[in-house]
Amino acid sequence: MKVFVLAFLASIAWASVCPAEPLNDPAAAGALLRVDWQEPQVLPHRFRNHTVYEAFSGRPYCSDHCGVEYQFYYCSRQSFGCCRVGFGYCDWSGLLRCHP
Numbered sequence: 001m002k003v004f005v006l007a008f009l010a011s012i013a014w015a016s017v018c019p020a021e022p023l024n025d026p027a028a029a030g031a032l033l034r035v036d037w038q039e040p041q042v043l044p045h046r047f048r049n050h051t052v053y054e055a056f057s058g059r060p061y062c063s064d065h066c067g068v069e070y071q072f073y074y075c076s077r078q079s080f081g082c083c084r085v086g087f088g089y090c091d092w093s094g095l096l097r098c099h100p
Helices: 001-016
Strands: 052-054 060-062 071-076 080-084 086-089 094-099
Touching: 060 080, 071 086, 080 086, 080 094
Parallel strands: none
Antiparallel strands: 052 060, 071 080, 086 094
């Protein structure tokens, strides 16, 4: 039993020593982006327009001709578009989804 516990603790320690590599190029093919909120810096240059600040949190977002109260979301080269502010996300397959 002690061997199992030591092996388990060693695997946890090893996993915490190896941090994940940060995402450097959001426009790379196949790259998935965190989309609970997208800062203007993670969007490709052509979509960084109509940038405003959300009234409640003060965070910036870009609407790229989506309209008032809509945010532009970028998941991949194949999946991007407009959702209500704070309601867009990328699913596990890299497709944009808009929650109610």
